[in-house]
Amino acid sequence: MRGIVYTGEGVEFTDALEVRGPGPNEVQVRIRAAGVCHSDLSVINGTIPFPAPAVLGHEGAGVVEAVGDAVRSVKPGDHVVIATLASCGVCRACSTGHPTWCKSSLGNISTPFTYKGEPASNFAAASVFSELTVVSEVQAVRIPKEIPLSSACLIGCGVLTGVGAVLNRAKVRPGDTAAVFGVGGVGLNVIQGLRIAGATRIVAVDTVSAKEDLGRQFGATHFVDATTGDAAAAVRELVPANRESAAGALFPLGGVTWAFDCVGHPAVLRSALDCLDWSGTAVAIGIPPRGTEVSVDVNALAYVDRGLLGCRYGSARPHHDIPLMVDLYLAGLLMLDELVSLTRPLDRFGEVVDEMHAGRVARGVLTFD
Numbered sequence: 001m002r003g004i005v006y007t008g009e010g011v012e013f014t015d016a017l018e019v020r021g022p023g024p025n026e027v028q029v030r031i032r033a034a035g036v037c038h039s040d041l042s043v044i045n046g047t048i049p050f051p052a053p054a055v056l057g058h059e060g061a062g063v064v065e066a067v068g069d070a071v072r073s074v075k076p077g078d079h080v081v082i083a084t085l086a087s088c089g090v091c092r093a094c095s096t097g098h099p100t101w102c103k104s105s106l107g108n109i110s111t112p113f114t115y116k117g118e119p120a121s122n123f124a125a126a127s128v129f130s131e132l133t134v135v136s137e138v139q140a141v142r143i144p145k146e147i148p149l150s151s152a153c154l155i156g157c158g159v160l161t162g163v164g165a166v167l168n169r170a171k172v173r174p175g176d177t178a179a180v181f182g183v184g185g186v187g188l189n190v191i192q193g194l195r196i197a198g199a200t201r202i203v204a205v206d207t208v209s210a211k212e213d214l215g216r217q218f219g220a221t222h223f224v225d226a227t228t229g230d231a232a233a234a235v236r237e238l239v240p241a242n243r244e245s246a247a248g249a250l251f252p253l254g255g256v257t258w259a260f261d262c263v264g265h266p267a268v269l270r271s272a273l274d275c276l277d278w279s280g281t282a283v284a285i286g287i288p289p290r291g292t293e294v295s296v297d298v299n300a301l302a303y304v305d306r307g308l309l310g311c312r313y314g315s316a317r318p319h320h321d322i323p324l325m326v327d328l329y330l331a332g333l334l335m336l337d338e339l340v341s342l343t344r345p346l347d348r349f350g351e352v353v354d355e356m357h358a359g360r361v362a363r364g365v366l367t368f369d
Ligand SMILES: NC(=O)c1ccc[n+]([C@@H]2O[C@H](COP(=O)([O-])OP(=O)(O)OC[C@H]3O[C@@H](n4cnc5c(N)ncnc54)[C@H](O)[C@@H]3O)[C@@H](O)[C@H]2O)c1
Pocket: 036, 037, 038, 039, 042, 157, 158, 161, 181, 182, 183, 184, 185, 186, 187, 205, 206, 207, 208, 211, 226, 262, 263, 264, 265, 268, 284, 285, 286, 287, 288, 311, 312, 313, 314, 356, 359, 362
């Protein structure tokens, strides 16, 4: 079987993969399309430590091939989006609608694959850069067959992460304002989530000026080129205070209600904090290397009700949010097809990576024909 494997030294396209059949509560899925998220690249470059060999890919969709004896929610032939949360379903977090807090949903590495005969692990409990994968029943979320799988696959990470950060974590209200740092696969979904939520001013920030058109297509009202100076100051200028106050001498006036770091760099998160209005909140989505810290003037938080939130996987509840993304797409409110700016067969993974590094893609999608 073909797949993309992180070997510890690098990445390999291989046809030396095997996957076991589904256990009683598992589903085996034939992957039809998989988006390349920056987190896959972060495994390869060591930013996200993961035991090798591992089958990469965690943003996928496909057709159910086989199900375990106890599986009731899907059957062979169903189309599914794969969620990366192998949550337990019975703990307090799961029972209160917070599967991203489920302690079973991180560090749950297993080895359903063999690579050249040796056990190989399942990145993000998904491993969708493989012709077949095995996931727990809770991760296989059925979608209507009318949705192209090459678009639906993006729901599995970038869309849930970006739109979910806006709707579930931030709970953005109509009239709120926002800055989005990083106009990639995740950032574009934050931007369209903000548009759906009714944010009135959406400032996209990127180091690649060509991202301006893409950002505006998804709903950005303004663009800041982060290579030309202080991005936080530029955001503040675009969203000025509506009245003057002497308090501006203590803490700057103006700025945005929400700022999303969709890059994963401490300087970017600091910019996100620096462009906030009083009461504004920065949301950390990007994943820098373990141990990365950001410094902040505590007074600039405590005096003016500013905050900092982390957000994993859009704080998503996959069996609620994946059908919601499907409904928003079918209603013409969520752009999925437009996110797919590059499609390549699995063996040309390297080309997608090169185009991502050059800042030329919204999302690259691998196909399995
Ligand atoms: N928290 C989560 O659950 C979660 C989920 C998915 C991805 N992520 C993380 O989100 C981040 C983004 O992922 P992606 O797939 O969208 O990446 P991507 O490669 O598609 O996009 C990154 C974008 O950031 C831009 N950029 C780089 N440096 C910048 C800077 N200094 N200022 C402004 N823009 C800059 C790039 O030009 C690019 O447009 C990664 O760190 C990824 O690991 C986190």
